[in-house]
Amino acid sequence: MTTAGTFGSRWPGEDDGTDFVQLLTPEGERREHPDYAFDLDDEAIKGFYRDMALNRRIDAEAIALQRQGELGLWASLLGQEAAQVGSGRATRPQDFIFPTYREHAVAWCRGVDPLALVSLFRGVDHGGWDPTATNFHLYTIVIGAQTLHATGYAMGVQRDGCVGTGDPDRDTAVMAYLGDGASAQGDVNEAFIWSSVFNAPVVFFLQNNQWAISAPSEKQSRIPLYRRASGFGFPGVRVDGNDVLACYAVTKAALQQARDGGGPTLIEAFTYRMGAHTTTDDPTRYRLPEELEHWRRLDPLARVETYLRRAGVADDDFFAGVEREANELAERLRTGTRAMPEPDLAHIFDLVYAEEQPELRAQLEAFQAYRASFLTQDAAGVEVTR
Known part of the structure; x- marks a missing residue:
């Protein structure tokens, strides 16, 4: 059995020469960084805590629904809330996001209803949200493919004149999420090449959660992943992925650089997948309990709660209110999931197309005739499948 990424009591950067951006320590203490500053107030930090807490509850309820047979699958984000909320809240409305299949908290930040995510994993649709309404693309299951989609979209944004104009409501950045395992995929490396050569306004947000299913990070790369960017000719930065303040500050800077015409950036958010890869996975078969316990002490929500309490800006009433909201959200998720109608396969x-095509119409008619051949009527005249 192998284990990776524990680092004892140390964080990357303390003994390996890397620059590790951290603005809120695991003990809940604020820290300054010469290149990245958190420019929001404590009310915003309270909002970040709420975002993370509600998404942790969404995640827990979705796992429970899958175990009860209501969902076919679920990819947990447990432990990665800070990376997703921090980066998601750094975006502007005109920015466009290309996720993998685990960015539930980013979807939340972009205004996607959690029930729309659940409907995909329940199998009643192919993505229950309109990407053009939120600038949040549908989930991508093919590992790494979304980085090429994001790069192509960013090149289009560039050619539309939406980069480097100085207009904060027009200049647009694109962000692609990926995992540590995806960084070894050919699609990702091709996206790095194209984005670099064409100076595309795209930010690659890599959540290094230490495990590509059962393959540890040490089996994937001999160097820190953010350093791969230098080989393609654009900057890379490693951030504490369990620090929501640092994730916000670093992502905000990278997105602004892209909007200004400064080209791509690779952000490696050093975090940890606390749960299974998906609900089909058993992580006890490939990682040690000691590693999990080490990362529990670095919990992204706990450090924010500690800070808010020490700073005197949040009390028991605030945290109780968030818990009540989480309970209400969980009930809506359970009720809404079970109430989803069966899809009409037609x-x-x-x-397929924005406008009706003759060939597709013929295929639809053939499908409808085929389906009708399986139907008959019962004694009451109701159609049933025979």
Whole structure:
């Protein structure tokens, strides 16, 4: 059995020569960084805590629903809330996001209803949200493919004249999320090449959660992942992925650089997947309990709660209110999931082209005739499948 990424009581950067951006320590203490500053107030930090707490509850309820047979699958974000909320809240409305299949908290930050995420994993649709309404693309299951999509979209944004104009409501950045395992995929490296050569306004946000399913980080790269960016000709930075303040500050700077015409950036958010890769996975088969316990002490929510209490800006009433909201959200998720109607399979033909095509219409009619051949009527005249 192997284990990786524990680092004892140390963080990256303390003994390996890397620059590790951290603005809020695991003990809940604020820290300054010469290049990245958190420019929001304590009310914003309270909002970040709420975002993370609600998404942790969404995650827990979705796992429970899967175990009860209500979902076919779920990819947990447990432990990665700070990386997703910090980066998600750093975006502007005109920015466009290309996620993997685990960015539930980013979806939340972009205004996607959690029930829309659940409907995908329940199998009643192919993505229950409109990407153009939130500038948040549908989930991508193919590992790393979204980085090429993001790069192409960013090149389009560039050619539309939406980069480097100085207009904060027009200049646009694109962000692609990926994991440590995806960094070894050909698609990702091709995206790095194209984005660098064409100076595309794209930020690659890599959540290094230490495990590519059962393959540890040490089996994936001999150097810290953020340093790969230098080989492609653009900057890379490693941030404490369990520090929501640092994730916000670093992502905000990288996105602004992209909007200004400064090209791509690779951000490595050093975090940890506290749960299984998906609900089909058993992480006890490949990682040690000691490693999990080490990362529990670095919990992203706990450090924010500690800071808010020490700073005197949040009390028991605030945290109790967040818990009540989480309970209400969980109930809505359970009720809404079970109330989802069975899909009309013919609806898939409506999602292929924006306008009706003759060939597709013929295929739809053939499908409808085929489906009708399985139907008959019972004594009451109701159609049933025979």
